[in-house]
Amino acid sequence: MNDSDASQNVTVLELLDRVLNKGVVIAGDITISVADIDLLYIGVKLLLSSVDTMEQHKKSNLKMPGVEHEA
Amino acid sequence: MKHEERVLACLYAIAGDDFSETLVSGIPGMAGESLYPVRYNGIVAIAGIVGRERLTLDKSAALAYGEILDTLSENFTVLPCRFGTLLKDDDAITEVLQECYAFYERKLVELKDxxxxxxxxxxxxxxxxxxxxxxxxxxxxxxxxxxxxxxxxxxxxxxxxxxxxxxxxxxxxxxxxxxxxxxxxxxxxxxxxxxxxxxxxxxxxxxxxxxxxxxxxxxxxxxxxxxxxxxxxxxx
CATH class of the missing domain: 3.30.70 (Alpha-Beta Plaits)
Known part of the structure; x- marks a missing residue:
């Protein structure tokens, strides 16, 4: 990988880190769809849950606090 | 039976009085939707209405979201919202603006330029x-x-x-x-x-x-x- 590619990768990672983990968090319900997981209404703090965690929640079919599966 | 697609308001950023409505309406959103302002007492939420089925919150959408915020912040002061902030409708957005008005107003001053x-x-x-x-x-x-x-x-x-x-x-x-x-x-x-x-x-x-x-x-x-x-x- 040359310096230009490495630099571009760093920029993309930095952008994704900001877009996904930072910014104004709105208190309320939001919808998220990651990696083909069905849309869920989730409490906004759960946005930080990793895909793995979400899949586990989905598989275990446990009701998470603040989570309502869409009808 | 006709299928009606559910729509949601995707929130991009909070801005102040210095925002440009012309600029905002000319920027396509993550799903190609038009962006529009939701106003409350001198502050503005920049949002777009998206159909649930047209919206996938994946990596390319996150990068597009970043680019949109970049364009907005090049032109006026914005408080970027976290990726994937979807609210029911404009009334829900107004409610958010109302609840956090003092915080947003203060932050817009602090982050100006x-x-x-x-x-x-x-x-x-x-x-x-x-x-x-x-x-x-x-x-x-x-x-x-x-x-x-x-x-x-x-x-x-x-x-x-x-x-x-x-x-x-x-x-x-x-x-x-x-x-x-x-x-x-x-x-x-x-x-x-x-x-x-x-x-x-x-x-x-x-x-x-x-x-x-x-x-x-x-x-x-x-x-x-x-x-x-x-x-x-x-x-x-």
């Missing part, structure tokens, strides 16, 4: 202090082995001390030309500093040139500077 830079400093001298322990040790080599270990410890200790001291200087000098700084310093490991600086637009070039000077002054450290970004790290 400011951008964020990300700085990660890597230590490239990790291998320099490794102990070159011989494999052909014989009986009686214990003293030599201990000496080597001691030299390794001393070298690592010195390296950490120098790195810590360099990071303190860098952080202090960059803080002098920035309004705010958030980040972590650690003398251990390969990343002695990782953080973000809030910099006034008029000081951006100076800030970048200062980092270049540090790179020359501390060749044993590697500086990864990114930005200017919308002020993502300073709005929560």
């Amino acid at each position: 400011k951008k964020e830079f990300g700085l990660t400093i890597l230590s490239e001298k990790k291998g320099a202090a490794t102990c070159n322990v011989r494999n052909d040790r014989k009986a009686g080599d214990g003293k030599e082995y201990l000496m080597l270990k001691y030299q390794q410890f001393k070298a690592e200790h010195e390296l950490k001390k120098n790195t810590r001291s360099a990071i303190d200087v860098i952080r202090l000098e960059l803080q002098e030309i920035s309004s705010e700084c958030e980040g972590n310093s650690s003398a251990n490991g390969q990343i002695p500093f990782s953080g973000s600086f809030l910099v006034e637009k008029k000081n951006m070039d100076f800030f970048c040139s200062k980092v270049k000077i540090f790179q020359r002054r501390y060749p044993e450290l590697k500086f990864l500077l990114t930005g200017p970004w919308p002020p993502f790290s300073f709005v929560s």
Whole structure:
């Protein structure tokens, strides 16, 4: 990988880190769809849950606090 | 039976009086939708109505979201919202603006004409202090082995001390030309500093040139500077 590619990768990672983990968090319900997981209404703090965690929640079919599966 | 697609309001950013409605309406949203303002008492939420089925919150959408916020923040002060903020409708957005009005108003003043830079400093001298322990040790080599270990410890200790001291200087000098700084310093490991600086637009070039000077002054450290970004790290 040359310096230009490495630099571009760093920029993309930095952008994704900001877009996904930072910014104004709105208190309320939001919808998220990651990696083909069905849309869920989730409490906004759960946005930080990793895909793995979400899949586990989905598989275990446990009701998470603040989570309502869409009808 | 006719299928009706559910629509949601995707929230991109909060802006103040200086926002440009013409600019906003000319920017396509993540799903190609038109952006529009939802106003409340002098502050504005920039949103787009999206059909649930047309919206996939994946990596490419996140990158598109970042680009949209970048365009907005190039033209006026924005508080970027976290990716994936979807609300039921405009009334829900207005409710949010109403509830957090004082916070948004204060932040819009604090962040006016400011951008964020990300700085990660890597230590490239990790291998320099490794102990070159011989494999052909014989009986009686214990003293030599201990000496080597001691030299390794001393070298690592010195390296950490120098790195810590360099990071303190860098952080202090960059803080002098920035309004705010958030980040972590650690003398251990390969990343002695990782953080973000809030910099006034008029000081951006100076800030970048200062980092270049540090790179020359501390060749044993590697500086990864990114930005200017919308002020993502300073709005929560």
